[in-house]
Each structure stands twice: as C-alpha cells, then as structure tokens.
Amino acid sequence: EDYDATEASKVQVHASFEKQAKVQAAVLSLQSCLKDFTASEPLDEAYCSRCKALTPAAKKMDLWRVPPLLVIQLKRFQYTATSRKKLRHLVQFPLKGLDLTEFLVRSSPDSGLQNWQFLGGKLAPDEVPAAVYDLYAVVNHIGVLGGGHYVATVLSESDKRWKCFNDHQCRDIDEKDVVTPSAYILFYIRRDMKSLPVHQVFPVNSTSTSPVLSDEEMAALLHEPDSSRCVVS
Numbered sequence: 001e002d003y004d005a006t007e008a009s010k011v012q013v014h015a016s017f018e019k020q021a022k023v024q025a026a027v028l029s030l031q032s033c034l035k036d037f038t039a040s041e042p043l044d045e046a047y048c049s050r051c052k053a054l055t056p057a058a059k060k061m062d063l064w065r066v067p068p069l070l071v072i073q074l075k076r077f078q079y080t081a082t083s084r085k086k087l088r089h090l091v092q093f094p095l096k097g098l099d100l101t102e103f104l105v106r107s108s109p110d111s112g113l114q115n116w117q118f119l120g121g122k123l124a125p126d127e128v129p130a131a132v133y134d135l136y137a138v139v140n141h142i143g144v145l146g147g148g149h150y151v152a153t154v155l156s157e158s159d160k161r162w163k164c165f166n167d168h169q170c171r172d173i174d175e176k177d178v179v180t181p182s183a184y185i186l187f188y189i190r191r192d193m194k195s196l197p198v199h200q201v202f203p204v205n206s207t208s209t210s211p212v213l214s215d216e217e218m219a220a221l222l223h224e225p226d227s228s229r230c231v232v233s
Helices: 015-025 030-037 215-222
Strands: 041-048 053-059 069-073 077-079 084-086 096-099 116-118 121-123 132-144 147-155 162-166 169-173 183-190
Touching: 084 132
Parallel strands: none
Antiparallel strands: 041 053, 069 183, 077 084, 096 132, 116 121, 132 147, 132 183, 147 162, 162 169
C-alpha cells in the first residue's frame, strides 16, 4: 500500500480534548464566580456534636462585613495530582457597580445572627448597607505558572483616566482594555467611600465609639446555641 502523506498527517481529536477546549474558551463573569463561591455545599457525613452521629449537612460561605476597600484575587494557577498550569480564562468584571448585597449574611432564624455587621457597627435587620463597589486598580500577571511579569492598571484620581504601569513606564489606556485574561487581582472601593481621603477611611489611633465586636464576641455570636438544630464540628 502506498504511503499517503495527507492521510498520515490527519489527527483524530478526542472528545475529551474538544470538551476541555470549550471550557478554556468559556467567558466567566465575576458575579458568577461569587455565586459559586457562596453556593451551598452538601456534606454527606458531617459529625454533629449534639447528636453524636454523622448526619447530612450543608456548608455555605457568605460575607459578614462589607469593607471600604475590596480586594479580589482570581485563582489563575491550577494544581492537580498530574499537572500544574496557569488558567487563562477571561473573567468579565465590572468597572462600576459591583453589587455585593445578595452575598451578605442577613438576619434570619436560619443564620442564627440577629444583626448585620457593617464597618464595626450594627444595623437593624431592615437596613440595607451600601455594598456597591467601583474598580480602581487591577494587577495583571503576564506569563506562565513558573514565571512571569506583573503590570498594574490604575484609575488616576487627577484626570480620571486609566493608566498602565509597566516597570518604569506609564501610559494611558482605553477603558475597554482594562478587562483582559491577564487580570489577577482586582481592587474595588465602596462607592460611598470614594469622596473620602485614605486617612478618614482608615483613621490612625481612631477614637471611634462604634460597637466593634471583639473576636471572642463574634465567635460567641456565630456559635450561639440553638437546641433545635444540629451542631456540625
């Protein structure tokens, strides 16, 4: 049989490769990432210290406070038993109007919490804290898992333009070029704090009389006994 170079050069693509390629090409949103982060996770065999037995349970993470400045790190590096790689997915994140209200712990019988805590103070259950953020900086990682280069993108306070800082170089960039697959760390400021100088947001030797909970008080609140529910430990 004659050798056919064209036929020999053909490659059969396995279905698993095509599936992974679609995953890699998928565009994610920061909001969907936050929803996954705060989603309820079932625990099949969690030990209940009250029942003294293994019992089905669920684990869920929510936001307890909304800080003046919010820093979000995107997980760009994946480690498995057989491989290590950098994740290059495009994560769409808002430059303005990131709303965290739906991710806050609310006062409810199920949560065991009587108040939201907001900047060290307490709010009534019917009060909604300001939880809307605007982006002011991004750290980008360019390269691979084992090495690379960091470039910062910052919104200038003086002229309200986005600047790209690459070592000693600084240049203006368009707003549409801020969201890229290289985005690694996102910096947001809460909208009601934008007009305040840093020393007012984080006062030195503050004499504030706000009822800030200590670590012990917060732990006691979170572990407040409830005889009607299991206690998973």
